[in-house]
Amino acid sequence: MTTTVRVPEERSARVPAEQRGPGRDRDSVRLLVSCGTEVSHHAFVELPRRLRAGDLLIVNTSATLAAAVDGRIGHARVVVHFSTRGDDGRWAVELRDPDGRGTTRARAGGPAGTEVRLAGDVRLVLEEPLTSYGSRLWWGRVSEPDVLGLLRRHGRPIRYSYTQRDQPLSAYQTVFALPSADGSGSGSAEMPSAARPFTARLVAELVSRGVQFAPITLHTGVASAEAHEPPYPERYEVPEASARLINAARAGEGRILAVGTTAVRAVESAVDAGGVVRARKGWTDLVVTPERGVRVVDGLLTGLHEPEASHLLMLEAIAGRAAIERSYGEALSGLYLWHEFGDVHLILPEKGPHAERCSSNYL
Numbered sequence: 001m002t003t004t005v006r007v008p009e010e011r012s013a014r015v016p017a018e019q020r021g022p023g024r025d026r027d028s029v030r031l032l033v034s035c036g037t038e039v040s041h042h043a044f045v046e047l048p049r050r051l052r053a054g055d056l057l058i059v060n061t062s063a064t065l066a067a068a069v070d071g072r073i074g075h076a077r078v079v080v081h082f083s084t085r086g087d088d089g090r091w092a093v094e095l096r097d098p099d100g101r102g103t104t105r106a107r108a109g110g111p112a113g114t115e116v117r118l119a120g121d122v123r124l125v126l127e128e129p130l131t132s133y134g135s136r137l138w139w140g141r142v143s144e145p146d147v148l149g150l151l152r153r154h155g156r157p158i159r160y161s162y163t164q165r166d167q168p169l170s171a172y173q174t175v176f177a178l179p180s181a182d183g184s185g186s187g188s189a190e191m192p193s194a195a196r197p198f199t200a201r202l203v204a205e206l207v208s209r210g211v212q213f214a215p216i217t218l219h220t221g222v223a224s225a226e227a228h229e230p231p232y233p234e235r236y237e238v239p240e241a242s243a244r245l246i247n248a249a250r251a252g253e254g255r256i257l258a259v260g261t262t263a264v265r266a267v268e269s270a271v272d273a274g275g276v277v278r279a280r281k282g283w284t285d286l287v288v289t290p291e292r293g294v295r296v297v298d299g300l301l302t303g304l305h306e307p308e309a310s311h312l313l314m315l316e317a318i319a320g321r322a323a324i325e326r327s328y329g330e331a332l333s334g335l336y337l338w339h340e341f342g343d344v345h346l347i348l349p350e351k352g353p354h355a356e357r358c359s360s361n362y363l
Contacts, residue, residue, distance in 0.1 A: 012162035013342035036350035053210025054254035066155030194260030237281035
């Protein structure tokens with residue numbers, strides 16, 4: 001556990017920001033800004049004034065899948081969460097039990113040979129656990145080769161118990177989402193949610209102020225809502241053009257700010273021993289911790305994570321434990337909202353070649 005704070009249930013964002021009142025949009029969330037242990041409170045629409053010309057935002061272009069599908073094991077109803085597509089055509093899946101409220105609860109994985117009947121007479125057969133340290137996710141083989149088509153026809157976005165109701169898939173797509181360009185037909189089982197508050201209007205304002213964007217792709221799998229397991233391998237790509245942008249910004253006065261922990265994981269997986277970001281794609285099993293540190297990013301825009309979440313180790317690697325403890329204490333006392341529809345946290349560098357006085361970030 002990284003921080004001692006506890007998040008009350010009422011601090012979970014139950015619906016998207018644009019549904020909380022008339023005249024609201026995705027960017028109608030709050031922005032907690034921290035620079036070391038100095039913390040300030042803002043609206044997300046103020047983000048352009050917290051950045052400066054030459055800053056570069058690394059954004060994840062992975063689109064969110066309708067990854068939850070109803071099924072049956074014998075006469076028992078289950079929900080299958082399609083997490084990650086393997087190179088051999090199998091899918092890493094999580095089986096969940098319906099809870100009667102439109103969401104699900106944890107279910108023991110396996111055993112091998114378990115057959116799940118899906119819509120359209122499609123069969124899913126579990127073969128082996130995804131990892132040796134847990135049995136939540138299993139590799140399974142689907143009788144329907146077009147799994148993406150199955151998800152489009154019968155799937156819905158994964159929904160967790162803290163949300164109020166089902167949302168359309170469009171509510172889980174960010175403004176940066178693009179169709180998969182790697183030929184795998186992959187996408188993210190869960191939205192790269194740090195980018196959700198961005199609107200086309202806000203992106204245009206950032207560009208007009210000289211802020212640049214470097215697109216990368218990391219297809220996120222199904223998080224462990226109960227066990228908070230460490231991240232497992234995920235498919236990623238850092239294109240050549242983005243690698244050049246990042247290296248140029250690092251050589252200049254710009255700060256490298258990742259939008260989301262997924263962007264950090266991808267770009268930190270593409271840096272060589274000399275500190276140069278290279279065009280790379282494939283699978284990454286990198287876990288960013290304070291011991292490993294970060295070699296590329298100066299700061300991070302991210303959602304608010306639960307105290308047990310492994311993502312907090314990444315935040316500590318970027319900002320240090322004291323800064324994260326202080327920020328999360330401020331978020332709790334300031335009644336910020338957690339999770340994918342909630343408020344966001346901008347971590348700016350306090351030290352290093354691209355840092356400046358924390359109070360002088362306005363343009």
